Amino acid sequence: MYIEKNTTEIDGQGANLRSIQSWLQQQLLLPGPDMRIENHICSTSKLSSRQHLAIYQRSYIIRLRECMALQFPALAYALGEDLFQNFTDVFLGEHPSHSYTLADLGKGFAQFLEESRPDQDAYVKESWPDFMIELARFEYQINTAFDEQVIQKETHYSSQDDDDLILTPVLHLFKHRFPISIYYKAYIGDQKPSLPFEQESYAVLIRRDYKLGLFEIHPSQYIFLKHLKEHGSVEMAKHMFVEEYSFSEEEIEKFWNLWKTKWLEEGFFDL
16 A cells, blocks of 8 residues: 555656656747746746746757757858757757757757758759758768677687678768768868769768778779678679679679778778
């Protein structure tokens, strides 16, 4: 009886707490007139309940804006501070984070940009929103790659034989309509890049010893690495590459030996 009664009280308190938390989050992200402020926040001799809430609203929004700018620095530069801030404020209001960590704050931001692009209903669409959307997806992938959990293999091979070569666990391939990786590296190199023209590009992102490496690759290398990542076998990747490009086995071996040497140096394989 005691446990059942106490559990009911706790459940009721928990439900009330969740209601207050939901209300406060709504007020922080989308502030507006609400007559219940005095019911949830006490006034003091120096500040009213509304003034107390206003302090939290300003500091909370500023903190979230800072986190978004840290997760999407190149995008913030490309859009400009005011436009980026406008997009993030609306995004955070419509998609408040439910994660325990702010590292997930920007999840879904690229999808939001795609759904809210200004030329959504236009018959002829502009290309710059597509660039921004690709850049947002790319930067979020970079953020998640730092903390990506992988299963470490128990046995490491020092052999460089084809049969022993395994791609490093954190390796992501990118195919873009725009030169995204080049633009990103120009930005972090403080080169102040201009918005690029449409130009198909390919890149690979790897993590080795919790350091990220970003490399531009050719379309044929992208196809080969895609097969290698999917099947985990150099021989299978060669076979599928030969079929796709109609190359001879001698030609693919020539390409492979050049790529293998370069990719071993750059850390593409888990040795």
